[in-house]
Amino acid sequence: MSSAPSAPESLRLSEQGEDVWQQLRRYVEWAQDFALIFLFSSDPAVVSVFRERLRSAQRLRVSDLEIQQPEHPETLVKEVLDRVRRPSEKYQSLRAPWWVEVYRHERDDSWNEARRTLLARLNERRELLRRTLRRPLILVLPFDFPRITQETAPDLWSIRDFAVVLPFAEIVEQPAREVVPRDSGTTGYVSSRDTSADPLVREWQRLLSRAGQIPAEQLSSVIGVGLQAFDAAFALGDLKLAGEIADETLALARTAADQNSEGLRDLSISLDRAGDVAQQRGDLSTAEQHYQESLELRRTLAEQLQTPRALRELSVSLDRLGDVARQRGDLSTAEQHYV
Known part of the structure; x- marks a missing residue:
């Protein structure tokens, strides 16, 4: 299985693409258990x-996102079905979506036959999928495979939650622009939309303006809106706005945090968001400080609660610190965190 290449930084989604992305994201985030999603593209x-x-x-x-990209048609079916029979414990515990990418080589007969066989086998095992996977499965197939999928796997198709064709025109080139300093707040591919007009961002700004009037017991809900607004800005590439929201949310979470578990969890997540912004900006020292503080809170929560969620979030904090160490080239420390 090859590693997934990063998205080209010179490209961004068109307005139609942004709409499709928001739909996909909602389906994945709303999934409480198994969900089946088909994406069709050859681009x-x-x-x-x-x-x-x-x-x-x-x-x-x-x-996280579990990514599977079979490299050979001869082993495609076995690789995917092996994962169905023996799901990864790590990704199962995280309820991480499983992204299976089998859209390439759309004109190759051996690949197309392997894809059809895979769909037929998954069709036979649809109930096994539902019982064992407990998280979203995203199948990425060639652009012209919707009809083939319906014909080859009618029962599987009938239980789909979302299916969409991603047109070639979804990507447009970025307009030429000046080189921006690294700490200015831009990152990756930038949306053509005014991110500040996002409904979640507007709602966060409205709530923040009256945070002093909100009863303490309701602040957790307000912080939740702030975290969602951050996610919207960060996902659309507006790192400057995401950084502002992260700082505001963190300040509010520190004010609201007491020793109850939800208050501590809100603070730990807010620290993660601030760390994510710092890491994207290349400020690894600040990112590490935020992640380390979040880790200590999650150690406390894991000891107090002993719930799967608390233990899972503790594991993710260690992964984040491992990522920072790896970026620094300190592979020994990274390995310690990952282990």
């Missing part, structure tokens, strides 16, 4: 942008 740039956005969005939700 690597489009697929790459959707995949990397989803991976970033999942990490912001203290989860």
